[in-house]
Amino acid sequence: MIPTTPPSHPQRFVALAEIARTLGHAHRLVLLDHIAQGERAVERLAELSGLSLANASQHLQHLRRAGLVQTRRDGKHVLYRMGAGPIASLLASLRDYAEHQHAELEEFVTDSIHKRERLEGVSIEELLSRIETDSVVLLDVRPEEEFALGHLPGAINIPAEELERRLIELPPNAEIVAYCRGPYCVLSTHAVEALRANGLQARRLSAGFPEWKAEGLRVETTPS
Missing domain, CATH: 1.10.10.10 (Winged helix-like DNA-binding domain superfamily/Winged helix DNA-binding domain)
Structure with a gap:
């Protein structure tokens, strides 16, 4: 049968x-x-x-x-x-599908993706191990308001548009990991390029703050 x-x-x-x-x-x-x-x-x-x-x-x-x-x-x-649940993952999946179907519609996004492919990314898992050994400086390049609402523990906040004039605030011999709003946020990509152009060691976090928070990892806020 x-x-x-x-x-x-x-x-x-x-x-x-x-x-x-x-x-x-x-x-x-x-x-x-x-x-x-x-x-x-x-x-x-x-x-x-x-x-x-x-x-x-x-x-x-x-x-x-x-x-x-x-x-x-x-x-x-x-x-x-x-809300509760894997909402950040859901949004990331939507972005992935939109990129697959309509990448040609957003030339600047496509260009940024190609730039990211040329820049070595750091996974959340690798970053956690690096944080434990104090061998990395975290750089949050989002606007100050977003940083105050929540950021990775110990991160330094220098908004992307202020980075060039505030490079002196970053330790010259440390490896810097820059992050922003998520895997499709180009701010961290541009930040890494600017940092490397000025002779600093820099990589970008493959994910971003929403994905970090969605993993249930510890975040810090700035008191108002």
Whole structure:
């Protein structure tokens, strides 16, 4: 007797479709990208995303209902943070697929990817072992606001646009590992190029702060 095809589980696919539908809006992906850097108030998220407060709030509610973000109230402000689960990995997979399908649409991204391929990256696992032996300097090249919300333990913050004039703040003989918002953030790539051009030893973290945090690793914040 020929085995029959196992029955499908339509409800599971309905749930997947709902998540895909929720993520199927550019504004929501932009909001998630900002939230991945750290907990923020809805007013600040609207400002960073270039949206009206009402529009940002509407998209955030969709994300909250899907469990992609969580909220808490702090006085008069509603603060948003990433939801539970491998959301950072989900977003990274979306970026991978978009690159595969539409790399030619974003020439500057493609160019940056080629540059990253020429620059040796450091995995999270390797970085952890290097941190234990104090043999590396961590350089966070994100904006100061994002650094304050959360960063790798012991990292130095020099925003990318300030790097050239603040090179003197970095130890000349240490190996520097630069990181930013994630594997597709070009800030760390440009930082490593600038550091090497000035005679410093530098590599980039293959992942970024959201992936570090998603691994459940320790982060530090800057007191306000």
